[in-house]
Amino acid sequence: MKKEHEILFTPFKIRDLEIKNRIVMTSMSGTALINKGQFNEGIKEYYIERAKNGVGLIVSGLSVAYDMFGRDYWVNDAKEAFDGPIRELVKDIHKEGAKFFMQIGAGLGRVVNLETGAKFEGANVAKVQFASSELPNVWDPSRIHREITVEEIHKITNALIEIALMAKDAGIDGVEIHAVHEGYLLDQFAITSMNRRTDEYGGCLENRLRFATDIVKGIKSACGKGFPVSMRYGVASKMKGFNQGALPGEDYLEFGRTLEESPAVARLLQEAGVDVLNADNGSYDSWYWAHPPVYMKPFCNVPECEYISDFVDIPVICAGRMEEPDTAAEIIRRGKITGVGIARQFLADPEYVKKLEQGKPETIRPCIACHNGCLGSLVMGKGVTCALRPKTLHEKEYAITPTKEKKKVMIIGGGIAGMEAARLSALRGHEVVLYEESDALGGVFIAAAAPAFKEADKKLIEWYKREMEHSGITIRLNTKADETSIKNEKTDVLIVACGSISKKIPISGIDREIVVNVKDELLSGCDENGNIVVIGGGLSGCEAAYELAQNGANVTVLEVQDRILDVPGLSMANSMMLKELMAYKNVEILTSTKILRINDSNVEIERNGKLSTIQADKVIIAAGYSPKKDFESIEMAAEIYTIGDAARVGNLMAVIKDAYDVALKI
Numbered sequence: 286m287k288k289e290h291e292i293l294f295t296p297f298k299i300r301d302l303e304i305k306n307r308i309v310m311t312s313m314s315g316t317a318l319i320n321k322g323q324f325n326e327g328i329k330e331y332y333i334e335r336a337k338n339g340v341g342l343i344v345s346g347l348s349v350a351y352d353m354f355g356r357d358y359w360v361n362d363a364k365e366a367f368d369g370p371i372r373e374l375v376k377d378i379h380k381e382g383a384k385f386f387m388q389i390g391a392g393l394g395r396v397v398n399l400e401t402g403a404k405f406e407g408a409n410v411a412k413v414q415f416a417s418s419e420l421p422n423v424w425d426p427s428r429i430h431r432e433i434t435v436e437e438i439h440k441i442t443n444a445l446i447e448i449a450l451m452a453k454d455a456g457i458d459g460v461e462i463h464a465v466h467e468g469y470l471l472d473q474f475a476i477t478s479m480n481r482r483t484d485e486y487g488g489c490l491e492n493r494l495r496f497a498t499d500i501v502k503g504i505k506s507a508c509g510k511g512f513p514v515s516m517r518y519g520v521a522s523k524m525k526g527f528n529q530g531a532l533p534g535e536d537y538l539e540f541g542r543t544l545e546e547s548p549a550v551a552r553l554l555q556e557a558g559v560d561v562l563n564a565d566n567g568s569y570d571s572w573y574w575a576h577p578p579v580y581m582k583p584f585c586n587v588p589e590c591e592y593i594s595d596f597v598d599i600p601v602i603c604a605g606r607m608e609e610p611d612t613a614a615e616i617i618r619r620g621k622i623t624g625v626g627i628a629r630q631f632l633a634d635p636e637y638v639k640k641l642e643q644g645k646p647e648t649i650r651p652c653i654a655c656h657n658g659c660l661g662s663l664v665m666g667k668g669v670t671c672a673l674r675p676k677t678l679h680e681k682e683y684a685i686t687p688t689k690e691k692k693k694v695m696i697i698g699g700g701i702a703g704m705e706a707a708r709l710s711a712l713r714g715h716e717v718v719l720y721e722e723s724d725a726l727g728g729v730f731i732a733a734a735a736p737a738f739k740e741a742d743k744k745l746i747e748w749y750k751r752e753m754e755h756s757g758i759t760i761r762l763n764t765k766a767d768e769t770s771i772k773n774e775k776t777d778v779l780i781v782a783c784g785s786i787s788k789k790i791p792i793s794g795i796d797r798e799i800v801v802n803v804k805d806e807l808l809s810g811c812d813e814n815g816n817i818v819v820i821g822g823g824l825s826g827c828e829a830a831y832e833l834a835q836n837g838a839n840v841t842v843l844e845v846q847d848r849i850l851d852v853p854g855l856s857m858a859n860s861m862m863l864k865e866l867m868a869y870k871n872v873e874i875l876t877s878t879k880i881l882r883i884n885d886s887n888v889e890i891e892r893n894g895k896l897s898t899i900q901a902d903k904v905i906i907a908a909g910y911s912p913k914k915d916f917e918s919i920e921m922a923a924e925i926y927t928i929g930d931a932a933r934v935g936n937l938m939a940v941i942k943d944a945y946d947v948a949l950k951i
């Protein structure tokens with residue numbers, strides 16, 4: 286391994302439990318051990334693969350006592366699962382040298398998604414529409430949660446103790462309590478502005494923490510002091526009010542847990558028996574701290590986690606875009622944060638730790654913090670996977686098996702879809718040649734990755750280029766494929782991944798000199814002054830608008846629909862932050878706006894039946910893309926497939942899935 290990363294491979298202790306390195310895979314819902322009281326068979330390979338590849342401590346996906354969507358109480362049915370398959374899974378994980386904690390939760394309270402939850406079979410969301418006090422639901426503030434009763438609190442506490450005991454008996458190394466963080470039920474109790482109770486669970490800090498500390502004490506008393514208990518902990522809530530987050534650098538008054546109160550909270554948790562704080566910041570109201578999107582800088586939660594470590598004697602793990610190893614190692618070296626908490630990177634590349642250990646960080650497929658395949662998918666009630674790696678949690682469905690019949694595969698287009706299809710085809714043993722008419726690999730993604738905040742996207746392009754170089758694929762840049770080349774290549778399988786073209790919109794004045802396409806603007810660095818009008822409030826329009834505003838331009842976004850960022854699959858953590866960032870940078874958003882004409886120095890619009898003009902030194906068209914049809918009529922190979930944007934314009938997740946679907950069947 287690289288010398289500077291050695292510290293990441295030193296052991297640390299949680300109570301008497303030794304963890305072999307500093308890498309902690311933090312919990313992700315959708316990967317719970319138990320589903321309706323039964324072992325969740327689908328997660329077995331997922332955990333074993335990460336353990337095999339060197340993770341020090343794995344924390345399981347969340348299991349909520351009494352179920353997060355009010356389905357039947359499952360704990361009584363779970364004994365068999367703990368005694369059988371869970372015990373076996375833990376043995377397998379231990380064989381690989383990893384330790385394993387189970388994350389167990391008291392519930393969601395006001396952050397439950399009542400609409401999505403209601404869709405689950407057997408759900409009874411009314412049963413869990415409670416909170417510390419009467420509080421508005423975060424997804425739909427018009428729906429008010431009732432105050433949870435003391436009897437319900439006791440039932441949850443006892444259930445969690447019971448689960449912890451079963452976990453311990455099954456050989457699980459510890460439990461993590463979910464969560465005095467992110468605005469979940471226990472956090473709602475802990476935070477003054479969300480707890481107006483007058484009983485023993487409200488008022489002073491000790492009372493507000495009673496629910497959490499009773500759970501910890503109960504587990505310690507049932508499982509023994511030596512059984513490690515972790516607490517998922519949010520150092521500061523970073524919220525200005527309900528559904529109002531506080532952005533990095535923003536001057537604001539904390540509505541949730543303050544940095545001033547946090548040390549006392551952490552100390553009380555430690556006194557109750559918590560052995561490790563698995564920490565970050567944020568709340569659902571400021572989701573981008575606990576679930577940092579691409580717009581959030583890496584290591585965003587480190588300052589507060591380092592701060593809190595000064596007030597406790599137990600280890601502090603910090604999560605939130607912590608995967609870049611040079612900085613992660615430097616943070617551990619500083620000695621305040623003990624463990625590097627990483628989640629999504631393990632969805633994007635299960636071999637993250639192994640590759641670091643082998644001194645090959647450049648081979649790690651980078652997580653691009655898009656949330657499309659993980660959090661976004663989870664919130665929509667679909668399972669968790671990774672946009673860049675559909676195989677994650679679908680190991681059998683997307684197994685990459687050697688081909689029985691080696692074929693000559695020709696790929697037209699060196700964008701992400703083309704490169705992924707090339708990579709997979711080569712991995713399966715086919716002979717692959719890739720034609721790209723421009724001088725670079727990456728396609729439209731080069732422009733998407735251009736803004737300064739898209740470092741991870743740029744890394745992804747580099748990763749693909751490297752994969753192309755090391756997979757024995759022949760790359761022909763600056764070469765437009767045609768019937769002759771398809772024939773000359775003796776092509777058996779032709780995969781057309783030639784991408785998309787910018788949509789033309791019929792606006793008077795569209796050909797004027799002040800008009801540019803968003804792709805060209807992104808590529809040129811969005812470095813403008815003056816008045817810039819962006820036509821189109823989709824993802825590229827808004828990202829360009831934000832980048833332009835950051836660079837000092839005065840930006841207006843015009844959108845014909847009644848909302849911006851209405852993009853399929855876009856996670857709320859990402860859209861929430863981008864919207865707030867644009868507002869923070871004074872980008873004016875005009876929705877339900879019809880564009881009448883572009884003139885030399887302004888744009889004429891109609892909005893709410895009124896005509897007006899907006900000054901414009903430059904107009905950027907971000908009206909989306911449509912498939913490039915250049916190879917539609919080609920019939921020169923035995924098998925022909927069209928994938929990615931060339932088939933239908935989609936996000937990265939869609940085009941990569943297309944590549945898998947084709948490359949795994951040829």
Ligand SMILES: Cc1cc2nc3c(=O)[nH]c(=O)nc-3n(C[C@H](O)[C@H](O)[C@H](O)COP(=O)(O)O)c2cc1C
Pocket residue numbers: 311312313314315346347388463464517565575576577604605606607626627628629630659660663669
């Ligand atoms: C799909 C998904 C589900 C998550 N579910 C949980 C959860 O149930 N419990 C929890 O404590 N954290 C959960 N998290 C948060 C992660 O553990 C982690 O703190 C967060 O993703 C930031 O780390 P990262 O940047 O390394 O992904 C989840 C994250 C994702 C992406």
Ligand code: SF4
Pocket residue numbers: 629630632633651652653654655656657658659660670671672673674
């Ligand atoms: S879907 Fe996006 S954010 Fe989630 S793990 Fe994959 S690359 Fe990372």
